[in-house]
Amino acid sequence: MACLPTVPRIKLGSQGLEVSAQGLGCMGMSAFYGPPKPEADMIDLIHYAVDKGVTFLDTSDVYGPHTNEILVGKAIKGIRDKVQLATKFAVAFDDKGNLSIRGDPAFVRAACEASLKRIDVDYIDLYYQHRVDPKVPIEVTVGEMKKLVEEGKVKYLGLSEASASDIRRAHSVHPITAVQLEWSLWARDVEEDVIPTCRELGIGIVAYSPLGRGFFSGKQIEEFAEGDFRKIAMPRFLPENLERNKVFYEQLCALGEKKKATPGQLALAWVHHQGLEVAPIPGTTKIKNLEENIGAVGIKLSKEEVKEVEDAVPIDKVAGDRYGDMSNTWRYASTPPLSSWQKA
Template identity: 50%
Template sequence: MKYRKLGPELEVSALGLGCMPMAGIGTAMYGTASRAESLATIDRAIELGVTFFDTAEVYGPLVNEELLGHAIRGRRDRLVIATKFGFAFNDGQVTGVDSSPANVRRACEGSLRRLGVDVIDLFYQHRVDPNVPIEETVGAMADLVNEGKVRFLGLSEAGADTLEKAHATHPIAALQSEYSLWERGIEEEILPICQDLGIGFVPYSPLGRGFLTGQISSRDDLPEDDYRRNDPRYSEENFDQNMKLVDVVKEVAGRHHCSPAQIALAWLLAQGDFIVPIPGSKRRATLEDSMAAVDITLSDADLDQLEAAAPVGGTAGLRYGERMMSMVRL
């Protein structure tokens, strides 16, 4: 494994592990996961040198943090644990966003308990709350840093203005947002700001929710309960158009004798040493495949071919449905 820094101080493995597939919203966002295999996947990640693990209160809800907490018990000191807050719940159902200072503190206390840790290494606001000034939310997060309950602060899917205001209130170590060969919208404004301010960038869905792995040839390959069946980019009208990019990724992978997933991750790693993707996995086989991407070096010709096949805005369909799109880049 290789290592990078988020912000000036937080060292993490160059690839982290996104734990959401182990129990997402409704516990099965990417099909049903095996608890035993999920735990074995975390074990294997640690063996491979992965130190960066990403979860959230809303995954499950709650059970994802509990699973990760169980897996890391007794070896927490070597690891960087990131979790996220920012939603309101009623009877286990998400009812909206809430980044009020009271909810920031409530969420932190709950995450500490479920994870079984004394301090959260990286505490993200999961989605910006338009009803609470970001300075107020980050101020409450900074209080947790001062109390020793949180080490570093992060935001997720924040817009440029919000990020700048947040960073002026308290240093932000990382911004987490969707970024991949099929989602490059952050390159024009968000990535340059991260570089200018010394903020690390953590791409989620770096494999296009599985699309860029080359293992999905039709919508019929998805389980019946898989939420991607409602993903605009997986829709019947967009699927074939988006497969054209996968064909190019496969071609580059063939030259490197590796998987398409490894090429997609290697492309992200090549975009800057402040970028730390977090591919999600619930099985050891996919984890091992993804983590091997740190050893792949793409040539200028490879990068040019991928750039041509995946221009900014070139993917067919929005990355989310209308409701989810209304919650990003605020």
């Protein structure tokens, strides 16, 4: 790509955090989308992204597990002051590999200390609870996260896949800077009350999987590597659903021809047009895809064009849920009342 647009900086939330308007999701470099990619190549990719103004880096302790944080830590050596580092906790594995969600104070603290050590940094810019713990009141979890802020180990707090009610409760304990949620042309249920709640409270919105897990970039299931969890855990990519969903990609292709943009760029530009407090974090492992994503920053859509893009992907016609197991998403997961913890 000959000339990439300048990636502007935005205020994320109302507590003072500034990030690049487009971030970089680092998960796929190490986990879930097939085998881990070569470390040296991924470090080069992160450096290239930062050089081009994409400085908001997103990782989690569960990616790998742990290996993605180590990779990101190596990549930001010497450029720590140029990046805004976000990581997450809450997903735990036992010795047998069984998964659980934890938000108890001891786990919050231990997870943060471990992340700081793996990434090899003194502080984390934005620390998210990756999923809410249905056993622990959100006030208790955020209460411990607040202590991490007071100790200088964390700058700002975030939640991921939290309901509007839990967001309000958390925000009453300590200001929540950002909520990370899946938001794209085919994941729009958050528009009902989660996003309005964030806007009411001055909370920034970080859109993960803004390209529909690669679908709007033209990723087809036959391209997925062995072990890619989209093949088994993402119903929209199952053959019978994918066949029905392909029409949306084709409709975006047709619109893209008019705007001289790829369908992926249109899908990403649509997210960028949702508000100045919204930062999408598309992931990639290839320079050319990173450049394509950055190119979306420069695409201007009129209100009519935004609607045209939306209409190309009618949400009520999308086949399949966004996860095979929706139990840990904001719609179905919630935390118990604080009184239940105090009685215990």
